[in-house]
Structures are given as C-alpha cells and as structure tokens.
Amino acid sequence: xxxxxxxxxxxxxxxxxxxxxxxxxxxxxxxxxxxxxxxxxxxxxxxxxxxxxxxxxxxxxxxxxxxxxxxxxxxxxxxxxxxxxxxxxxxxxxxxxxxxxxxxxxxxxxxxxxxxxxxxxxxxxxxxxxxxxxxxxxxxxxxxxxxxxxxxxxxxxxxxxxxxxxxxxxxxxxxxxxxxxxxxxxxxxxxxxxxxxxxxxxxxxxxxxxxx
Numbered sequence: 667x668x669x670x671x672x673x674x675x676x677x678x679x680x681x682x683x684x685x686x687x688x689x690x691x692x693x694x695x696x697x698x699x700x701x702x703x704x705x706x707x708x709x710x711x712x713x714x715x716x717x718x719x720x721x722x723x724x725x726x727x728x729x730x731x732x733x734x735x736x737x738x739x740x741x742x743x744x745x746x747x748x749x750x751x752x753x754x755x756x757x758x759x760x761x762x763x764x765x766x767x768x769x770x771x772x773x774x775x776x777x778x779x780x781x782x783x784x785x786x787x788x789x790x791x792x793x794x795x796x797x798x799x800x801x802x803x804x805x806x807x808x809x810x811x812x813x814x815x816x817x818x819x820x821x822x823x824x825x826x827x828x829x830x831x832x833x834x835x836x837x838x839x840x841x842x843x844x845x846x847x848x849x850x851x852x853x854x855x856x857x858x859x860x861x862x863x864x865x866x867x868x869x870x871x872x873x874x875x876x877x878x
Contacts, residue, residue: 723848732780744755757839762861769806777840784833
C-alpha cells in the first residue's frame, strides 16, 4: 500500500499536483487559494497558465483609464509596431529578471516612465522614480534597454523615435496592464499576457536582432 503524500502547504489534504513555487506536492485547494497570493508562481507552471486562461480581469470603468488625455489609435499602433514589440519584450524581460516582480511592479514602473516622458514633453528634464525598489529596478532595466535601442537605431538608420511616440506606446502598455490584472497580491497575469503576445524569437534576441 502506497504512502499518502500530504499537501506541503496545509499538511492535511492529499497532495494532487506538483508546485514549483514550494518545490513539493500540494492539494488542489491550496493551489487555488494560495496561487499568486502567498505563492510567487513561475509563469511556466501549467496550473498557473490554465488559471490565467480562465480568470476574468478585475473590471475597470472609464474613470480609471490612465492618462485619458493621450489618444492612442489603432493607426498609431500599426505605425509604431516595431517600437511596441520592443517595449513589450523589454518590459517582460526587465520584470522577469526579478523573481518577486509582479504586475503591480511593472505598472508602477510604467507610471514613473510616463510621468518622466510627460515632463520632458513639457520642456523640463526630470526623471520620476518609483519609491518601490522592485518597480524602480524594473524601470531602470527597461529604460536602459530603450536607450540602447534608440542609439542602435540612430546608428543604423539615422532615425530615432520622438518622446511623444514613446509616450504613446507607454500609455498603451499601461492601459493594457490596467485591463488585464487578476487582483491577486502576487499576480502576474499581465506579464504572462505580454509574454504570450511576443514571439519567442524576439524574446530570445538582443536589441540588434529585434531591429533587423
């Protein structure tokens, strides 16, 4: 007779699935209740993937739309598809370098970047930085990637994106994130979505590869 393996979290119910977050087996109930609440679940977890497919984002109303004065049209996104793809890839990479980074950290980093670019558009030079150290780290990594991208593009094509163009893409990503959160304290539904939306080849490339 085989020994019953108890859930590594509650220690009461029979374990039914392996949990990479606790490096052990847990029951389905603990998986459902602790997922992205007390557990920092890796995006590769099959049960997390399934949950993200089934979960409905936390609803928002029109008054919660970030930076409503900035118009981001479908035409704008089509015309700036390369910049958008680069920013999506860079944001995911910047966030996933930090194992504890969540959707909230990524969105806080975007908020700070948007404020910085808005200030630049007004003629002032002032960098807004998040108080949250994790969000600040995401912002630094993302900003460094964007700066390198601009330099390489200028060297190869003698072109660079205007601040207003980058601002439009950042606002779009902020709105996309606002509408794709599950509300869990350690939720990464938005980062998972961005990863799904970007081709694996683009995620595996460095900056020069994306431009080519």
